Amino acid sequence: MQEARRTNRSLVTVGLLFALFVGALDTTVVSTAMPHIMGELKGLALVSWIFTIYTLATCVTTPIFGKLADLFGRKSVFVWGLALFVLGSILCGAAQTMPQLIIFRAIQGIGAGALTPVTFTIIGDLYPGEQRGRVQGVFASVWSVAALLGPLVGGYFVDVVTWRWIFYMNVPVGIIAFGLVVGALHEPFEKKTKSIDYAGALTFTIGITALLYALLSGGIHYSWSSGVEIGLLVLALVFLLAFIGIEKRAPEPMLPLDLFRSRRMTLLYVMAFLAFCVVSGVSIYIPMWIQTLLGRSATSSGLTLMPMSLAWPFAANLSGRLMYRLGPKTFVVTGAAFVAGGSLWLAFVSTASPYWFLAGVLILIGFGMGCMTTPAMVLIQTSVTASRRGVATSTNSLMNAFGQTVGVAVFGALFNRYATDHAPEQLATGIHMVFLLLVGIALVNLLAVSLLPSAQSGGQEETSR
Structure with a gap:
């Protein structure tokens, strides 16, 4: 001490x-x-x-x-x-x-x-x-x-x-x-002898690398039905199943599976995945809408995302200061509602929509993400002992990144299905379909966080698990 x-x-x-x-x-x-x-x-x-x-x-x-x-x-x-x-x-x-x-x-x-x-x-x-x-x-x-x-x-x-x-x-x-x-x-x-989960680390590395590469290259470098894509997905499945089996027996598992036995932790990780799916869709397809359909410059489309980048830190700081007074679940659910509302608003965008229309969407989504992410991180860290805080926090970061990667792959496949010739009408239809899918993901996320168990004062530090 x-x-x-x-x-x-x-x-x-x-x-x-x-x-x-x-x-x-x-x-x-x-x-x-x-x-x-x-x-x-x-x-x-x-x-x-x-x-x-x-x-x-x-x-x-x-x-x-x-x-x-x-x-x-x-x-x-x-x-x-x-x-x-x-x-x-x-x-x-x-x-x-x-x-x-x-x-x-x-x-x-x-x-x-x-x-x-x-x-x-x-x-x-x-x-x-x-x-x-x-x-x-x-x-x-x-x-x-x-x-x-x-x-x-x-x-x-x-x-x-x-x-x-x-x-x-x-x-x-x-x-x-x-x-x-x-x-x-x-x-x-x-300082004491540590048991390192080498087998778990190896199988996880091979499995997650194959899965992520399949998602990142599908529809771009290789067709989704190609032998390479199918082989990568099979390889990922085999090694990730082996990883789960190893983690069940390892004395110090690289990723303790019992983290997911807690309803709170599981729902928070689901939220991290779904929310960052939405962020990936917004970050890619709103600028694409502005460039390809409205004919604006790349700089102009990039600056369009600024309202989200400003609203996010504002809400993150606000929720961090007030969550212990109003309860973390209040902010998480409110944030998810803002993201769902912004996604629903986005579904009504058209080529005639003024700039403030998209700015309003991005402010809502950015504010919602800020309301969710800070209380979620605190809840995760207060739900485990200090000896497991590192792996619990890193799992949340992994789910964020995984959500963005899966989002890019799924949205890209959906967009390419409609925008086959890249004609303006097809581009508009493809992007609109992505926006509609964003609404569905945001609503599922709202449902998930509404099921979070209430926590008083931000949750209590767990002393055993």
């Missing part, structure tokens, strides 16, 4: 904010530089892999790092993750060919798999009770700020210096985060 008291929470918090921000910014800033990267490195056929490999690496390693944080301490896992992310950034900036950049992006993605879940886990450890909700709300805002600044920062470096600095800029920020967290965080940790 004496060692724990020497932790400077303020310095650690600033360091974690730097780390989370640089990881979040990297997901948005790269898109801006893609034309220049392709112009210098060539390899147009490989360009999608710059994003795909990063997503795959992050999704696969997120739950693994979450479990390692429970076994070996948050600080050491965070440091290794940040070091890999910074190393990957240096290598990406120095890449001379497209294959090199793809490999180095994988290293970056592996490091990013530790940054988000371990950062939120450390915050869960440092801040108890009502303070946790407030601080988690601030950290949840980082993603929205990064979404706003990413295109601006990326555009500046590309125009003024070189695209390589979108990666090199991570180095000084990473060094600051490293120094603050390493110097100020002192966690009490019992």
